[in-house]
Amino acid sequence: GAVVSQHPSRVICKSGTSVKIECRSLDFQATTMFWYRQFPKKSLMLMATSNEGSKATYEQGVEKDKFLINHASLTLSTLTVTSAHPEDSSFYICSGILSGPYNEQFFGPGTRLTVL
């Protein structure tokens, strides 16, 4: 399958700081990438759809000014959590679509964010 990487895998920050998470498709071009958040023992929650060269589409209830998404190239999307607070502590996972007849979606390994 296709490979998606994320960096960093784990980050701890102080309340009020901003954190940037990178998502890269390593062996395919991902015109569309997705950002998810998952709290412990809960389901995946889609936050936003990131399209290369255009503005991201956010799901209802997700603050676009707090979660800044940039998809500047076909292999890189970034999520910046601005002015992070403890309630933003979560597991953030990105994924990319392998364009083709089946549109398989491959996930990155995730980034665990802890805001103190």
Place this chain on the structure above:
Amino acid sequence: QKEVEQNSGPLSVPEGAIASLNCTYSDRGSQSFFWYRQYSGKSPELIMFIYSNGDKEDGRFTAQLNKASQYVSLLIRDSQPSDSATYLCAVYSGGGADGLTFGKGTHLIIQP
């Protein structure tokens, strides 16, 4: 609204038995169907996908699709304790940049 339904479980299966995971979906126009495995604290991993009615086998895994009944299942033969995880069913309904619609997952426990 597109929906994908799964029994949340936990589904407990003895080691060596067949684990059967089920999923129903609401959008009759859905085109591709995926099964992901997610271990605790890890991201989902694609196990299999199926797009035609019938069975598709890959090792110990068999995906089954019945579009008339809007039903897709995953069978795991010779279940191992390492198969214990949450299994997510996902459906692609077309639309180019649209992603998958995920079920909430079934928690599978393989008892040694």
